[in-house]
Every structure is written in C-alpha cells, then in structure tokens.
Amino acid sequence: MSEVINCPRCNAIFMQNKFRDVCDKCYREEENMYETVYQFLKKRENRAATMDRVIEVTGVDEELLYKWVKKGRIQTRQFPNMGYPCDKCGKIIGTGRICGDCSSELASDLKKFETEQEWKKKSQESGQRTYYTMRDKN
Incomplete structure (x- = not known):
C-alpha cells in the first residue's frame, strides 16, 4: 500500500x-x-x-x-x-545479512544458551536445590 x-x-x-x-x-x-x-x-x-x-x-x-x-x-x-557491510560487524560481504564469522559466533552463542536452558530444566525437574550461605567477616 x-x-x-x-x-x-x-x-x-x-x-x-x-x-x-x-x-x-x-x-x-x-x-x-x-x-x-x-x-x-x-x-x-x-x-x-x-x-x-x-x-x-x-x-x-x-x-x-x-x-x-x-x-x-x-x-x-x-x-x-x-x-556491502555485515549488519553486525561491518565487514564487507557479498550475500546474506551477516558474515560467516558473525554467523558462527551467533550459532555458538545459541548452542551455549540452549545448553544452559537444558541444565536449568534438568535441575528443576530433579528437585535438587542449591543453597548459598554467607559468612560473617571477622
């Protein structure tokens, strides 16, 4: 329109x-x-x-x-x-929106995030809790 x-x-x-x-x-x-x-x-x-x-x-x-x-x-x-420049780092590329290095970095960050999410989900399902204590500084 x-x-x-x-x-x-x-x-x-x-x-x-x-x-x-x-x-x-x-x-x-x-x-x-x-x-x-x-x-x-x-x-x-x-x-x-x-x-x-x-x-x-x-x-x-x-x-x-x-x-x-x-x-x-x-x-x-x-x-x-x-x-034309990569949308993330500005390196000159010929296709797509981001360069290969930025693409690899995003993929590894996504994989790391998914791994963290799986670990959090497993720890919640198992019912185990983590307790933190504080010591008095004397």
Whole structure:
C-alpha cells in the first residue's frame, strides 16, 4: 500500500511504494549514477575494481553502491570485489545479512544458551536445590 512520505535524499513529498524508496527526481538521479557505475564495471579491466576505486572514479555515494549490491543489481559473482557491510560487524560481504564469522559466533552463542536452558530444566525437574550461605567477616 502506498504512503505519502518525505524523500530521504531531498525531503520532497512523494508516494512511497514497494519499488521505490525515493522521489521520482532522486530515482532518476540514482538511475543515471547506476548507469555510470555499470558502464565503468562493464569494461574488462574494471571488473575486479574495489568499492573504493568505483567510488573514486564514478563519484557515486557509497551507500548507493551498497544498496545496489544488496538488491542484486550489481552481482558479486560478476564483480568479486563488490559487497556491502555485515549488519553486525561491518565487514564487507557479498550475500546474506551477516558474515560467516558473525554467523558462527551467533550459532555458538545459541548452542551455549540452549545448553544452559537444558541444565536449568534438568535441575528443576530433579528437585535438587542449591543453597548459598554467607559468612560473617571477622
């Protein structure tokens, strides 16, 4: 469903829809910038260009590059040095929302949490209680 909002780039009022998150004017500007980036990357010698190199040569905003890679408009299998930051640590990745290291860390944390929950459940079911005492400091 469409909604009237302000454009995040130019603050103009427009009808937001599921295809565009900026006004028509900014959308056309983004498309022109995309065409510039695509023409740069299309050249064989530029296919291995890094994000910094693309930004330097084309003058496009870093966030726009991230947006295009995330949406799949610039594909990482064709341009291996393109990517976007991991949601957790900021490392540049080509697919998903988090990098492999963060994914492994989350999986190990989840496993640790599940183990703790199992231990708490078993201790409650067994009826054993742990008592703590305090000593007087003399």
